[in-house]
Amino acid sequence: MSTLTEPFRVLVAEKIADTGVDMLREQFDVDLGTDWSRADLLERIGSYHGILIRSATKLDAEVIDRADKLRVVGRAGVGVDNVDVAAASKRGIIVANAPEANTVAAAEHTVALMLALARNIPQAHASLTSGKWERSKFGGTEVEGKTLGVLGFGRIGQLVAIRARAFGMRVVAFDPFVSAERFREIGAEKAETSDEVLAAADFLTLHLPKTPETQGFINSATLAKAKDGVRIINVARGPLVVDEDLKDAIDSGKVAGAALDVFAQEPITDHPLFGYPNVVVTPHLGASTAEAQDRAGVQTAEQVVAALTGGVVSTAVNIPAISAEDSAVLGPFVPLALRLGRIAAALAEQGVERVEVEHLGRIAERDTRFLTLSVLMGLFAGRTEEEVNLVNAPTLAEERGIAVSERRETKSRDYADLIRVTLVKGDDRVRVVGTTLGQLHRPHLLEAWGQRFNLQIDDPHLTLFRYSDVPGMVGRVGGCLGEHGINISAAAVGRQEDGARTDLAVMAVTTDVRVPDDVVTQIAGFDGFVSGRSLSLD
Template sequence: MTNPEIKVLVAEKIGDSGVDLLKQHFDVTVKTDWADGELAAELGGYDGVLIRSASKLTADVLEGATNLKAIGRAGVGVDNVDVPAATKRGIVVANAPQSNVVTAAEHTLALLLALARNVPQAHAALVAGRWDRSKYSGVELMDKTLGVLGFGRIGQLVAERAQGFGMKVVAYDPYVAADRYREMGVEKAETSDDVYAVADFITIHLPKTPETEGWLNAEAFAKCKDGVRILNVARGPLIVEEDLVAALDSGKVAGAALDVFRTEPMTESPLFGRENVVVTPHLGASTAEATDRAGFQAAEQVVAALTGGAVTTAVNVPAVGAEDLEVLGPFLPLCRKLGKLAVSVADGGSVDRLEIEFLGRIAERDTRPLVLNVLLGALSGHTEEDVNEVNAPELAKERGIEIQESKRGSARDFTDLVRVTVVSDSGRQRSRVVGTTLGRRNRPHLLEVWGERFNVQLEDHLLLFRYQDVPGMIGRVGTALGTADVNIGQAAVGRTESGDHPDGMAAIVMTTDRATPADVLQQLLAGPEFATGRSITF
């Protein structure tokens, strides 16, 4: 259902699928022709904006965008967005990092085949009137070894496709689990030198960082097999072009295929015009499908950011991949509720530390989004600023709240557990809540509060009491709620490990169809038998 109160601007041309998705949720304006300064002047009227590479969202531009909450970049890079400035203002910045992975992998294979079989050179000779059949005899890919430097998503797609040609693949990437190599039938190289020693073809798929810049240099080429062929469809600065020229001149490198260059656009290079070099003008992401996919994926992120969903590709908040999201997704609302509940029932005068424990299968995942949702719940309503996924950690830091996370691979009695403990008054007070998700719909359940154990499905409105364990107390609560026209959905009396209440106190948790009026709560707490009570709306 469209929410006309949320306004989104599509500031550059994207595929229709992305625009249509946005229009299903928001009031959308599409405008792609901007005069100087015009975008900055109009951006303040929108909650979200979707851009490509032409729009420059600088700190000055963002300063005037007082309503902006989400920026979607239809593409991989976010160089045209001042991410720190956006983060400071609580604006989610998300890109479409998976939009061109298939396209880039396919272009790598296109260059691999072109390099092996001299396709561009033979084509140019033939259209020029030369039948140079013997001159452009190539090499087969069958039984050759492809070395992959950088075994992320693109590197893995390249490996899969190369295996289809009967190639052996050896890959180097220290940040990929050994199991992933085994699953794909790829040999795991312990160092890049191990790749150089055996590869007939080398393709590089590393990010550009100070550590990776110039990765393939004279030293690396010297370690390669004689006659190796080099491919780069990733980033130009990964290869020292002067060293590649020298290696080609010496015959150490038999050929190269390049789609990217140190500076772009590039029209003059000592690499151009060589019979053993194939070049393309940065076409790795250039397909109609990739362009449409980028717009749609960026639109998905804007929708998620503006509707409270999981923003999986944010560059300034913890992101969770698709595999982790399948496991962690149902726990996001649970964590947010536990965070709010833990702070609400804490008896101390401060919140010094949040101790967050994950037990079970969720502990094996990247739990940063879960930690963030606990923090969102804990801070919600307790800060001057509106709290969101972007500024929550900074607000906690500013308030001196320490976040302590721990994980354990097993959980007693349940498949997964989340424990949130509020430590207050310099460690003198500790208050813990515990929850999990149950059932096919993964509904959040409260399992522990105030040291008492329950099993209550967490609804929008919750009522909790600690009271003297004497007959008639539950009836008094029910009568008061009935008089106030508040219906009880569920009710559960807590139990301890031994089943009794040695301090003479018991606890009850109730869900209700609406918030309990403050005067009703105060009326009940005025009775001497009630120690404490809370009415919480999530």
């Protein structure tokens, strides 16, 4: 390996805080390329060891392929959608971001919109500056003593709750992946379902990730469950709300007002709710504070410095957690661990306070932390506002008050290797077990809902049903799915665990398309059926 004799070179491709640039210049040769075109970037990227970007610069596979010396990409922001992380990982390039830079800004903007909505501040300002004195027209409502409903209780939702409590509000929140202890620390009430939040909230704030399950969550059906006169705030993601349904609810008086910072399509200047006297809108300003922008730049600069000087890159999204040797052995088990995390999360009806991961067999001879982190990634995928990765997964668990334990045992019954995942809340336990089989290490689900079976789960979609153990039930599932044009790739029926008697059986099926929730509900409503779950495994 050749020794580097000249200083590292770092490209700052987009504007960041001067403090961050100065930090880089203390140790490296820094060029500012904020006005570079893509052609410029492609031509010159090969001479840089580090690059710092925001959201405009696209570091796709073509750019990364030309980055011969590149060791680290710093993204001054939360996501890394504009970086081909897989291509960077293949080249051994660290990708780091600033996941906590805008949390305070987003929480404060949420509270600001809530207060503006309650007191008609933007409308009153517009009226007065247009030459009108309409004091009686803009009477508002106090937030003290009112109930704030919070859907999604991650970092931002918790910060909003703390601020709302300072205003004397009651806070009711729903997030099954936050422990009851964390709720108590903040002084919020833990709802068991989202419907409880909808029914209780005078003000409702959304802090959910955008997933197939949450897209369009605020719609005519959910709004019908809300309290009359509710006020809705969305500083999370535009697609969480069905605009026409919200408009209809405001027109009918069901919803007293809304405050929106995000929209399904952005930028937007023509929206069905623009101009409504009881709707407050801002152009995606949740993270737009000087402090948040500075913080993102400085935090990312710190990560670039750490990566190029041998320090700890605490916000990397793609650093392997284990040695290359262990990674080679355990790598084939990562898809299994991710899928088991997803399946366990889908079956945990009561939420989770503790995650127990057991590695049994030959894999227990290795550093299995990598697999435990993969289980957590599957567990939190699509359930947190933040993008989950191998680096931040333990932090996300800690912030939510979820304890994580790992156990290794080099002996395994029946299979050479097993991964067992158990989610615990009080006396409730949800356990799923899996292994890999064959030279290609195909992932197999071996246990769920207390029943044992063997189902290959490398198809992208899985559906499970629990039902009375009587003849004919499997046929009813297959018949209903067939009526809806859904083809079953593979199926397995659960066997009674350890000879224990039970009146319930479990059927698991994989399909090439996701079974819609209404079809799952239809089947689960058949006589003798107890419940059903459909989930995506990728």
